[in-house]
Amino acid sequence: MSGVLISALMLVLALVQVTWAPHLQLYGAFPNLILAAVVCMTWLRGPRAGLVWACVGGLLLDLTAPGPLGPHALALLVGAYAVGFWVRNVSHASLIQPAVAAATASGLYSLVLIAADDTLGLPLPPLGLAFQLAAAACVYNAVLVTVSVATLRRIGARRAEPA
Amino acid sequence: MERRTRPRPTRLFLTLCAALLLLAMVSQQPWAAGARGFAKGALAPLEGLLTAAGDRTSQLTSAFGDSSQLRAENARLEAQNADLQRQVAQLQALGLDNQALRQALDFERSYGRSMVAAQVVGRGPDGFSLTLEIDSGTSDGIKPGMVVVSGAGLVGRVSEAGPHAAIVETLADPQSRVSAFLSRSALEGTVAGGPDALQMEINPRFGVTPADGEWAITSGVGGGYPRGLVVGLVTSVTHRDSATTSSARLMWVNDPSVLSVVMVIKDFMAS
Numbered sequence: 001m002s003g004v005l006i007s008a009l010m011l012v013l014a015l016v017q018v019t020w021a022p023h024l025q026l027y028g029a030f031p032n033l034i035l036a037a038v039v040c041m042t043w044l045r046g047p048r049a050g051l052v053w054a055c056v057g058g059l060l061l062d063l064t065a066p067g068p069l070g071p072h073a074l075a076l077l078v079g080a081y082a083v084g085f086w087v088r089n090v091s092h093a094s095l096i097q098p099a100v101a102a103a104t105a106s107g108l109y110s111l112v113l114i115a116a117d118d119t120l121g122l123p124l125p126p127l128g129l130a131f132q133l134a135a136a137a138c139v140y141n142a143v144l145v146t147v148s149v150a151t152l153r154r155i156g157a158r159r160a161e162p163a
Numbered sequence: 164m165e166r167r168t169r170p171r172p173t174r175l176f177l178t179l180c181a182a183l184l185l186l187a188m189v190s191q192q193p194w195a196a197g198a199r200g201f202a203k204g205a206l207a208p209l210e211g212l213l214t215a216a217g218d219r220t221s222q223l224t225s226a227f228g229d230s231s232q233l234r235a236e237n238a239r240l241e242a243q244n245a246d247l248q249r250q251v252a253q254l255q256a257l258g259l260d261n262q263a264l265r266q267a268l269d270f271e272r273s274y275g276r277s278m279v280a281a282q283v284v285g286r287g288p289d290g291f292s293l294t295l296e297i298d299s300g301t302s303d304g305i306k307p308g309m310v311v312v313s314g315a316g317l318v319g320r321v322s323e324a325g326p327h328a329a330i331v332e333t334l335a336d337p338q339s340r341v342s343a344f345l346s347r348s349a350l351e352g353t354v355a356g357g358p359d360a361l362q363m364e365i366n367p368r369f370g371v372t373p374a375d376g377e378w379a380i381t382s383g384v385g386g387g388y389p390r391g392l393v394v395g396l397v398t399s400v401t402h403r404d405s406a407t408t409s410s411a412r413l414m415w416v417n418d419p420s421v422l423s424v425v426m427v428i429k430d431f432m433a434s
Contacts, residue, residue: 017288019210023420028290052179064203064288064296068188068190069190069199070183070184081172081176122292123293134290
């Protein structure tokens with residue numbers, strides 16, 4: 001997939017995340033489509049691609065959030081870096097690994113975001129509730145990434161089949 | 164062996180981290196506010212298109228069944244109910260035979276002549292951002308600090324404004340504070356924001372006790388918000404003998420997850 005196509009996909013995902021995704025709320029959390037895309041990208045195309053697209057996707061999210069530009073991109077970057085380590089050291093065949101990696105990335109993303117929002121004096125729920133939301137988001141994103149990776153693998157396998 | 168020769172992405176990670184921290188520091192400066200607002204407004208038209216498409220889709224799908232029609236009817240009745248609740252709260256406030264309150268209500272009529280209606284085109288990108296994005300900005304006369312309301316009552320305040328979009332910090336922000344009074348007992352206090360419910364610390368007055376079912380209405384004290392905007396309904400009151408104040412839990416009149424249109428009050432600025 002070319003860079004232009006991935007950029008367009010990131011833009012669409014960022015727009016969907018701030019318009020439609022909040023309506024899919026479960027226990028206060030809603031799917032983070034950009035994070036899921038970054039984890040899938042890191043899993044399937046390697047850590048460097050993951051880091052670059054984490055930066056692009058995070059900046060798109062920063063454009064829709066209050067405060068300075070950068071916190072979402074930084075939080076996604078940390079998540080992508082952690083997934084990058086995972087990718088290098090585990091079997092790619094299992095579907096449990098991307099799920100655990102997505103949950104870890106989601107947790108790190110939330111932690112960095114909470115720290116950044118707190119430092120910058122931006123609105124933040126009480127810490128107890130923030131951690132509850134972070135935990136719910138971990139589960140949500142893990143399920144989303146597992147389904148996405150399985151689908152992308154199936155598409156990849158179909159393309160690889162001889163005609 | 165192969166793993167060792169593969170370049171680690173740590174250098175790229177650290178470089179990007181440094182660049183983003185620098186960007187965050189620069190974009191936070193007051194002189195960068197204009198450029199930041201302009202950049203943030205860039206996505207607003209696309210968000211508006213997507214929101215409109217979502218609305219159209221839900222309208223189309225709602226034509227396919229009774230349950231969808233009932234949901235639409237329910238939404239209409241809920242909106243009507245919210246409007247009636249606001250009217251009840253305001254009537255209760257008017258019913259207080261208090262000269263000072265009447266004068267204050269005269270003051271209330273001095274704002275709200277100039278309002279801008281705006282569509283909600285987006286929400287915060289994560290569960291922590293308790294914000295709304297609207298499709299009007301500085302080109303419509305909107306400035307940071309202006310008060311945002313809906314048909315039901317107070318929504319929040321504009322925190323950032325670009326040429327064609329603005330970000331509204333809602334009352335769900337735990338840091339928000341609103342001076343308010345109760346519609347029947349006229350007790351005053353401060354409402355603190357919260358994502359699930361609002362909390363009001365009520366200043367005591369001898370012989371007067373707050374009760375469930377009272378409406379909290381902005382008092383205008385402190386100049387942060389104009390007087391007379393409905394904030395929420397008291398659902399429970401807690402009084403501790405050890406504390407000097409009573410505490411009430413309020414149900415916010417607005418549900419930010421379903422707000423689609425808001426109004427920005429242009430002729431009132433927080434003092």
